[in-house]
Amino acid sequence: MSGIDNMGSVRPDLIEKVTGRAEYVTDLTVPGMLHGFVVRSPAVHARIVSIDSSVARSMDGVVDVLIGEDVASFGNWGVVLKDRPIIATDRVRYVGEPVAVVIAGTIEIAENAAELVDVEYEDLPRATTIQEALAEEAPLIHEHHENLEDFYFRGGARPTENSNIFHTYRSCVGDVDAAEAAAAFIHEDHFTFPAISHFAMEPHAVIADFRGDSLTVWAGAQTPSAVQKVLSRLFGLRLARVRVIVPFVGGGFGGKASVKIEPLVAAASWKVQRPVRVAQSIAESMLTCRRLGADITIRTAVDAEGRIIANSAKLLLDGGAYSDTGSAVATKSANRIMGPYVVPNVRLEACAVYTNTVPGAAFRSIGGPQAVWAKESHMDNVAAAIGMDPAEFRLLNLASRGERIRPDLRALDMDMSELMGRVTQSFASEVKASDRQERGLAVAATDPANTPISNAIVRLKIDGSILVSVSSIEVGQGAHATMGRIAAQTLKQPISAVTVLRTDTSVAPYDWGTGASRSTVVVGLSVESAALDAADQILEMVADVWELPRENLLFVEGGVSTGSEVLTFHQIFHRSLGVDSGEVIGRGAITPRSKKGALAESPLFWETSAGLAEIVVDEDTGEIHVPRYASAADVGRVINRVAAEGQDEGAAIMGLGHALYEVLEFEDGQPINATPIDYSIPRISDVPPVFDTILVENGDGPGPGGAKGMGEGAILPVAPAIANALFSTYGIRITDLPMTPEKVWRALQKRN
Amino acid sequence: MLPSPFEFERPSTITDAVRAFGDSGDGMFYSGGTELLLAMKLRVIHTDRLIDIKSILGLDRIALTDANDIEIGARCTHNKIARDPVIRQYVPALSSLCANVANIRVRSVGTIGGNLCFGEPHADPPTMLAALDARLVLQGASGTRLVHVDDFIKSELETVREPDELLTVIVFPRPTGPVTYRRFKHGERPSVNVAMVWSMDAAASTITSARVRVGALGSRPQPLKGVEDALRGLSVAEVRPAIEAVLPTALDELEVNEDRHGAADYKRHLARVLLLRNADEAIAAGWSA
Incomplete structure (x- = not known):
């Protein structure tokens, strides 16, 4: 009996995966299926002068070539702003934007023919960074903004006409100016955060089968209902006639949320009236979406006892060429920069900005890593400036259980000091690995799960x-x-x-x-x-x-x-x-x-985490090693311990990637490391040898048995915890990620 | 991410391989494919014909010859070299270099010859082999020639090998002193690497000559002449101050590319750090003849 129970407790999907039976989109074949290969823009921002697909079309085995003018009449789509064509028609806005899909009997023929599609571009003025996009004479990446209110998220975007700002979110509580005037001390910092690739093991892959007034799509989509809705509106199909099938998905992290290449593949199928599969490479998926970069100014005013009396932050987010869910990322970044602290006077502003780069998208804890990187680095700076221990400074300002961080958000449903205690305890209880005190701490509280439907x-x-x-x-x-x-x-x-x-x-x-x-x-x-x-x-x-x-x-x-x-x-x-x-x-x-x-108030629960990092720096090379890391999260109740710990560890190591390795680099709009060879993510050998995952269970969440959601929070404290360890031990403050050896070395040189 | 169509041949002798090449005119030799196939899939390299040399016997031999030379067949994988008893005994630094090249997949199928012929500047083996004063045996339709590693790599991704010449063997004298190698990498490939090979006199007390190569900074491994000259005739105890005295000038003379791996001053600094660490290791090794 217990034997059966044990087998039953093994996740069925894991058995399918380790036996190779699990089916992903690329394992599927639909009768009559053709293969599409996407021709992408090499231009940063350009007018399409002409597309000649005749040579490609004449190749043996090529069925057709989809280009913009074929589907321009369907119009644009989007999930917050309707800013995206199915495929570029008159203009490309970033390197990697699809301009044609070659449809052929085999993937080999499609890819070979793709080289023969001749596209002529005429360069347009470009805006490839937040600063360029906000400059007075900046070229407009989109001339008009069409908002879709309550379409995907509650609310919509707040674009600024005749500008590249596609969303602004503001939140003010109390009177920051008055509080600052009365403050004992004010400190301001500036941080930046790069674009980061989702880097899922499985790139985007979609099969679409258009038949008359119905459409079936097989996609690795995180939000099948959004895919269904967008395709229904775009192609004028009844919702019940749009069927979205999602087999196993090899990683999403937000990169497969909302809608990605489904409209493109559906259009290809519409064109040839046969099923069409597009299976991207990782390099292509790196040109499909990425985390929004950020430029953050944060200011804190404290009283003579070290209590925070005012907090203000301005966050500029690099949304790339199309808005996708960038507006929500911006709003969340503002909410998430508050942290688990009680601050009576708050002024937050977040703007999402179009640039001529790969479109920004949701990514594990949207807006969170950007905000918490700035916030928790800043907290240690403020503590140092007023001569307080950073942990004490936090403890003094934490919101307690039941206290509200902001009047319009649910009261904090956990005890952050407990998480701080647990990570500290984890280090203390460890068999003494070293005498070093090279440690840094960071905490985070974020507002997830705002759609109780x-x-x-x-x-x-x-x-x-x-x-x-x-x-x-x-x-x-x-x-x-x-x-x-x-x-x-x-x-x-x-x-x-x-x-x-x-x-x-x-x-x-x-x-x-x-x-x-x-x-x-x-x-x-x-x-x-x-x-x-x-x-x-x-x-x-x-x-x-x-x-x-x-x-x-x-x-x-x-x-x-x-x-x-x-x-x-x-x-x-x-x-x-x-x-x-x-x-x-x-x-x-x-x-x-x-x-x-009870579920109506936002957030449904607070997703919280604390992280404590121990680091060792090779001062000759600037390389950071993390021999020890402790991660704590209040998850309410654990339903599957192995899976829950795996989620927490995976998030933390993804955070380690953000901290030390990852940046999707653009040089004047050209992506320069958008391949899995040139883009570095952490490997198993980079995982801290001592890694403790602490899941606090009080059975007080809104989910079954008192569960809260989890799996995103642990990504948040890693980078600031490491940066704070660098600050307290080596006296250097890194303000932009990743903390590469060269940056650390330069900071050490400057310090000396 | 698929290569354009190509023909495929698998000859069983060197002569056939070279001849197979002659027939097509636009072929490429192929073994591990860890660089070549990737480049073909990215469509930065096009070829009409791949000539697979994996069936040619004898190209994966490792031996110490009667002339006290170490010979490594060009088709040896990194893993094979890493585990080979001859290499472990006489050049343990090369064994450990090969045990740490790239990733486990590359080490399992990628070959030392392929690595050299690709001419990628951010690579481990060329720097080490240049410091070991290795010579390469190139066999083509018009005969066989011997080229020093120093002369082999012309520039980034470019070697003196004619397209129809097959690199068959790598030969270098058995070291008579400590061999050290260090690299710094933050990502897939080394940003900087430094190899140093000392030849000691019979009493194992004096450095009769030294070869120092710095790789990945420019388009090919570069000698640090100043350091090599300064080390000649020194006893081990005199090494560190001697290196430190000449190092700034020697480093200034290096060609350094600024790229994703870092700015020039940082990479020069890393070369210094690696060289001094190599020197410390060589000193601590306490060579005995």
Whole structure:
């Protein structure tokens, strides 16, 4: 029995993956499928003078070539601003923008023919950085801004006409000017943060099959409902006729959220009226989207005791050539720069700016790493300036549990001093690795999961087996296993009885999407509610048919206990329905009105983390080593420990990449390291040898069993924690990422 | 990310390989493919014909000859060299270099000959082999010639090898003193590397000659003549001050490219750090004849 339980506790998706059976988009073949290869712009910002695809078209095996004028009549699409053509028509705005898709019988023919598509460009003035885009004479990257209110996120963008600013968010509390006038000390810092590639193992891959008035898309999409909606609007198709199927996805990190290459591939299929597959390389995906770079000014005013009395920040975000979800990234960056602190006077402004570079997009904890990098580095600077220990300075200013960081956001639902204590304790309890005090600390509190909209279906079969149907995608994080576990626990059945269906919008009910650490809480609640609905229907049958009081009935493994006996599901269905068949279908829906409106307030929960880093610097070369790191997060309740720890560790190591290695570099708009050879991410040998993951469980989250979402928070403290260790131990302050050996060496030279 | 179409041949002798080349005129020799196939997939290199040399026997031999030369077949993978007993015994620094080239995939299939012929400036082996005074045996239709590694790499991604010449063997004298190698890298390839080879006299007390090469800074490994001259005739105890005295001038004479791996002053500084660390290691090694 325990053997079966143990097998059942292994995530089914992991078994499929290690046996090579797991199917990703590129493992699929659709009858009649053709292959598309994308011709990309080599120009930073240019007018397309002409496209000659005749030679490519005449190649053996080439079926057709899609270009902008074929689909210009469909107009633009977007999820916040409608600023994006299906494929460049008259103009390209960044290097890598699709200008043609060669469609052929094989991928080889398509790629060979792609070299023969002749595009003539005429360069336009460019704006490749935030500063260039905001300059007075800056060329406009988009002439008009068309806002889509409440389309994907609640609200929309606030663009500035006749400028490259496509969104501005402001939030003011109290009177910063008055507080600063009365302050004992004011300190201001400036930080920058680079563009960073999502670098998922699986690049973007999509198959689209357009048939008359219906469209089926297989995509590694994090938000299938958004893909469905955008394709429906763009091509004028009924939502029910647009089917999005998401097989296993090899990493998303936000790079597959909202909508990416699906409209392009759908258009290719529309053109040839056959299924078309486009499977990008990693290098192409590096030209598809990336994290928004940032330029951040932050100022803090403190009183004589070291209490923060005012905080102001201005964040400029480099949104690239198309807005995608950059406006939300900007808004979140402003929210997330507040940190877990109580500050009576706050003035925040965040702007997202178009530049002639790869479009910015959501990326693990949107806006968080940019904001927390600045905030937590700044906190140590302020502490040093007023002669306080940085941990004490934080403790003095932390919001306590139940206290509000800002009046319009949910009260803090955790105890940050506990997380700080736990990471410090982790270092103390470690067998003394060294005497070094080369340590830096950083903390973060972010506002995820702001869309409490989800549905689930849980079907209980006559033999006690259970089918769970949700729109959450399985992107490696274990969401499907989590949903299965929630259904099993709610129905008191073994995990092995549950099957979670692959994501398919024609089967699975609506959900907002997989991201923002929301699935365990929001989708989990809808699964729990669907399971309870199924249970209710069973209990109803038993109470009715056996004429027993409902309150005596209990779900047990394999059936229902009446108190005196256990009725199997078989017996229940058979006697109730008269035949030995049937199932009950439980439906669960979560909306902002659910739980008496308890889910309506934003954020649903605070995603929090603390990180403590120990570093050793080779002062001759500037290289930073991180021998030890502790990461703590308040996750409410752990549902699957291995998966939860894996999420936390993965996020922290991704944060290590941001801290030390990663930057998607542009030189005057030209990407210069957008290949997996030239772009460096951390390897297993870069992981700190001593790495402690602490998951605090108080069962106080809004999700099933008191769970909160997780998996994004741990990315946040890493870079500032390392930078703070550099500051306190080596006396240097790095203000832009990544902290490369050369930067560290130069700072050490300057210090000497 | 697929190469353009090409023909493929797999000859079993050097003569056939060279002849196969002669037939097409636009072929390329291929073994591990860790650089070449990548470049072909990126379509920065086009070739009509790949001539696979993996079936040619004897190209992956490693031996110490009667003349006290060490011979390494050009088709030896990095892993093979790293694990070879002859290399481990006589040139442990080369063994460890090969054990740390690039990544495990490259080490398993990538070859030392391919590495040299590609002429990538940010590479480990050329610097070391230049310091070891290695000669390369090139075999072509018109005969065989011997080229010093120093003369082999002309510039970035360019060597003196004729397209139809096959690099078959790498030969260098068995070291008679400490051999040291260090690199600095922050990413896939080394930003700077330094190899130093001392020849000691019979009593193992005096450096009779030294070869120092700095790689990855310019288009090919460069000698540090000033340091080499200063070391000649010194006892081990005199090494460090002697190097420090001439190093600034010697470093200034280096050609240094500013690129993604760093600015010139930083890379010169790294060369200094690596060289001094090599010297300390060589001193500590306590060579015995």
